[in-house]
Amino acid sequence: MKRVRGAVALLRDGVLHGSRAIERVGKRYADRTYSVLEAVPVVAGPARVVRTVHQLASASTFSTIRGVTTVVAALADGALAVVEAMEEVPQTEETSAAPRDPTESSSSS
Helix, strand or coil: CHHHHHHHHHHHHHHHHHHHHHHHHHHHHHHHHHHHHHCCHHHHHHHHHHHHHHHHHHHHHHHHHHHHHHHHHHHHHHHHHHHHHHHHCCCCHHHHCCCCCCCCCCCCC
């Protein structure tokens, strides 16, 4: 189970750090393009608007990716904890046998 937990943590961290790196690089390239466009007076105004919309959309997208990744990883950790807890329950005749008839009394008189 440790390996599965490790794999979940590795995937989570990979997506979180990878998305931040991709976001930074994408912003750097986009900023270059927008800076060139904003230097041209005819398109400077619209370029600023498009840059703002692009930055908001990009930030929102990457934030959503990180949020969903965090939630999915937490759910996976919770599910693994349940599985681990179930594995720790000792198997007795009562827990491993077929369900008992609820109409039967548990004490014999």
